[in-house]
Amino acid sequence: MNVRHLSFRLLQVYVEVVRLGSVSRAAARLHLTQPTVSQQLKRLAEAVGTDILEGRAGGVRPTRAGEELFRAARDVLNRFSDFGDFVDQVRAGSRGRFSIGVVTTAKYILPRLLVPFYRDYPNVEITINIGNRGHVLERYRQDADDLYFFSHPPVGEKTLAGRFLANPLVLIAPQEHWAAARRQVPVSELAGERFLSREPGSATRLVFESWLRDNDIRLANTMQIESNEVIRLSVGEGLGLAVLSEHTISAGAENLAVVDAEGFPLSSYWYLVCHGDRPLPPPARRFVRHLDGHLEECVAPRYIHNELGPILDFISASDRES
Amino acid sequence: MNVRHLSFRLLQVYVEVVRLGSVSRAAARLHLTQPTVSQQLKRLAEAVGTDILEGRAGGVRPTRAGEELFRAARDVLNRFSDFGDFVDQVRAGSRGRFSIGVVTTAKYILPRLLVPFYRDYPNVEITINIGNRGHVLERYRQDADDLYFFSHPPVGEKTLAGRFLANPLVLIAPQEHWAAARRQVPVSELAGERFLSREPGSATRLVFESWLRDNDIRLANTMQIESNEVIRLSVGEGLGLAVLSEHTISAGAENLAVVDAEGFPLSSYWYLVCHGDRPLPPPARRFVRHLDGHLEECVAPRYIHNELGPILDFISASDRES
DNA sequence: TTACTTTATAGATAATCATCTATGAACGTT
DNA sequence: AACGTTCATAGATGATTATCTATAAAGTAA
Incomplete structure (x- = not known):
């Protein structure tokens, strides 16, 4: 034969x-x-x-x-x-693999975005790489992942970024803190407090510092902690105040108060980011489309700021190509 | 795709x-x-x-x-x-199917020929068609089977037949019959007995009748029974005498005696027969070769009369063809 | 950078394949 | 015997395939 x-x-x-x-x-x-x-x-x-x-x-x-x-x-x-x-x-794209690089802060919203997708596409395997902003930026430069979640997207000729989710930054304090009981607290009054913040380069810190500069406020006393959890717990224990993503604190409520400070919450967003010079793997395309269509299932309406248009266009172009 | x-x-x-x-x-x-x-x-x-x-x-x-x-x-x-x-x-040919047409008498030796082959070639399926001589002849004419066992092979231009096994015909009588105790009984003395025999056309009957004619003996009283078993049992019960294949009677020994009569046992043979105008299916070839090589495993040496040569030649020719 | 991999592309050619139409051979049914 | 099946064979043709050599492009290791 x-x-x-x-x-x-x-x-x-x-x-x-x-x-x-x-x-x-x-x-x-x-x-x-x-x-x-x-x-x-x-x-x-x-x-x-x-x-x-x-x-x-x-x-x-x-x-x-x-x-x-x-x-x-x-x-x-x-x-x-x-x-x-x-x-x-x-x-x-209903079967296959793709990877997402996310900064640690995003891990609080990530599951809510992923679960509905997993439900609809059980055969897609997603690899999630979590790191601090520096780490994920490095991965982005090396083109290590297919999609990224950034709070401050990297700039670059070929970078495609689309805002899609509000990420309000709130000022938190221990419940027994004097500011917790006030309304519209001017932040200048808080300048003497000790502030706990993430490492330099962290998006949350960038936003907060930029806001401080814009309002000519200089903090007297800061402390750097490289973990949102530890910051949250430390604030609860009375170690100081902190600015954190609202998504972060809704997760646990241990003795924390959101201070009603002037100018707060600070406005900030999550961006979906990818490289514009290489077609996304089909499952990643599926994911972006799914995200676009199912945001309201994932998060409360007030967070939704869907501006994924350019990325969707890019994806459609890739589709036609192959 | x-x-x-x-x-x-x-x-x-x-x-x-x-x-x-x-x-x-x-x-x-x-x-x-x-x-x-x-x-x-x-x-x-x-x-x-x-x-x-x-x-x-x-x-x-x-x-x-x-x-x-x-x-x-x-x-x-x-x-x-x-x-x-x-x-x-x-x-x-070590896998496949072929069929054999055999006359009823042969069923006593068939298993002994088949068992060793089954042992060596478990994947060959053999279909066995048993009938009386007329029936099997008809199948032969229609080319319905691949191989045949005949005692009197049909004649024909393209018929290939090879003698391979002695089929001595013995005269049997009830044990208490007077002839059972004698030696070299002249058959003329038995002419008055009732003889039980198979239907006309049966090879056993053909041989016996031919022998009677040659010896100028005419039987007075015959009875036709279309089954070797029934004949055997009937002889045992004293209904008469009969001429049967020695293979047949060795199967059961119910009150029978083989009469030591003059000229007996009658000489007769089994022939392996096939059509010479169509190649045998490979498993059938295998079977013939196997039979040729394993006769001594199947039957006692005194029965062996291996003259399968022409059929084996035919088979070898078929091999070379395809 | 250079040298040595690696895979990809181009161009050529003989073989083969897929497919057709026309025709023949075998078989069974009127 | 004539007819209608069924499958097989022959011959023709354009498309595809298998395969080569030569060469380019891209990556890796020195």
Whole structure:
């Protein structure tokens, strides 16, 4: 048996012939002439090395080896039909893999964005890489992930970024702090407090510092802590005040108060970011589209600021390409 | 995915490339040039409709879809390798089917001939068609079976027959019959007895009648019974005497005596018969060869009269043909 | 940078394939 | 015997395939 000259087409034809028990009828069904089919059968028999069909009243019937060939052919065609389905899914993006780089702060909203997608596309595997802003920026530069969540998107010729979620920054204090009971506290009055903040480069810190500069306020006493959790707990313990994403604090409520300070909450956003010079893998495209269509299922309406347009356009362009 | 342009050769090449992780090395192993393999991969990707390989340090690596294609290809090639083995077995005759037509008398020796063959070739299925001589002759004329056992082979231009087994016909009587105690009884003395015999046309009867004619003996009283078993039992019960194959009576010994009569046992043989104008199916060839080589395992040496030569020659000729 | 990989592309050619029309051979049914 | 099936064979043709050599492009290691 020389498998080398075996083609799937021959098997398809053969299967049809055996199913219908007739060369002519198979030819008709396959939109071929009868001699064509006869000849293909001949070539198949040659490749197999044995007679596979024998004449029968008004048609043909497989020989012993032919029966077995029929089974093998059926199995093989089915196997590849399965594979075809798989490829279709891969192409449609409903199956496959992609990765997201996210800054630590985003981990509070990430699950809410991911769960509905997982529900609709159980065969997509998402790899999530979490790090601080510096870390994720580095990954972005190396093109290590397909999509990124940034609070301050990196700038760059080919960077595509789309705002899609409000990320209000609130001022938090221990519940027993004097400012917790006031309304519209001028922040200048808080300048003497100790402030706990993330490392330099953190988006939250960038926004806060920029705001301080704009309002000509200089803080007297700051403390750097590289974890939102620890900051939150420390504020609860009375170690100081802090500016944190509202999403972060809604997660736990241990003895914290949101101070109603002038100018607060500070306005800030989450951006979906990707490289504009390389097509996204299909599952990532699926994800962006899904995100675009299902934001209201993920978060409260007041957070939604859907400006994903440019990224969606980019994706549509990629679709047309391939 | 267009299965139509998929060939097994492409899959073989692809599998080799993925296994070795390198186009060049696969090319070397397949005795092809590297561009050839590259081009085949391109066609394969085209047929599949997706990229299946991506560059990697010093070689290539399958994409997501490529991995799945690799699995499918491996499965499919294995499936056909199994089928190839099957075909080889069919061609060698160690797998398949054939049929034998036998006259009822032969059923006593048939199992002994078949069992050793079954032991050596468990994948060969034998269909046995048993009937009286007329019935089997009719099947022979219609070419309904591949091999036949006859005691008197049919004559015909294209009939191949080979004697291989003695089938002595003995005269049996009830144990208490007067002839049972005598030696060299002249059959003329038995002419007055009632004889039980098979239907006209039966080989046993033909031989006996021919012998009677040769010895100018005419029986007074006969009774026709179409079953060797019933004849045997009837003789045991004292209904009369009978001439039966020695093989037949060794099967049961109910109150029977073999009469030591003059001229007995009558000489007769089993013939293996087939049509000489059509090649035997490979399993039937295997069977004949096996029979030729294992007669002494099947029956006592005194029965063996192996004259299968012409049939074996015919078989060898068929082998060379295909 | 240079040298040595690696894979990809281009161009050429002989083989093969897919497909048709026309025709023949075998078989069963009027 | 004549007819209508069924499958097989022959001959023709354009498309595709298998395969090569030569060369380019891209990446890796010195």
